Amino acid sequence: DAKTTQPNSMESNEEEPVHLPCNHSTISGTDYIHWYRQLPSQGPEYVIHGLTSNVNNRMASLAIAEDRKSSTLILHRATLRDAAVYYCILRDVVGGGADGLTFGKGTHLIIQP
């Protein structure tokens, strides 16, 4: 799987939007962009994924750049429960899935009350 680059940590205030960036300049045409998060003392949790178009679900929005070399996970109104490590992961749909997910170091999101 192609590599991603994320900031080590970010800080935001409660009830404000949060934009978590991810760079993936070597992304291939068959790579899906996945986001997972890991709350303290828990297993990773799926957040959202997309290929080319922006995506929305009940947890977050995913904005994908037109050239697909970067993406942004948007939490529209952060709560204290959103404090977690957020992982941006590329997953190749071709021959893919066998290796599961390749986790990097992710972004440690800190939410201030």
Added chain:
Amino acid sequence: DSGVTQTPKHLITATGQRVTLRCSPRSGDLSVYWYQQSLDQGLQFLIHYYNGEERAKGNILERFSAQQFPDLHSELNLSSLELGDSALYFCASSVGTGQYTGELFFGEGSRLTVL
């Protein structure tokens, strides 16, 4: 609750010993993945089983082995344990095959401490 059950939640053992970690996937999921998370290495993929067959191997040591049974639960066996094996071990399941399957559902993990 992801629907993935891992036991035991905590395990303390001594070097040289052998332990077995168990994972019950979500109902209907055929794929099971094992991951190791230590402080210095982050989340590392170990092995993937689909419907009883091994599909992919990651950074799994020879002292470690896994299997998936006909009822789809999986076990990860860790032998000749060393201090460095102390970590959180996560199991994840997904619906599909080795092809693209969408999201993985993770259990809460088994925390292994080797003394």
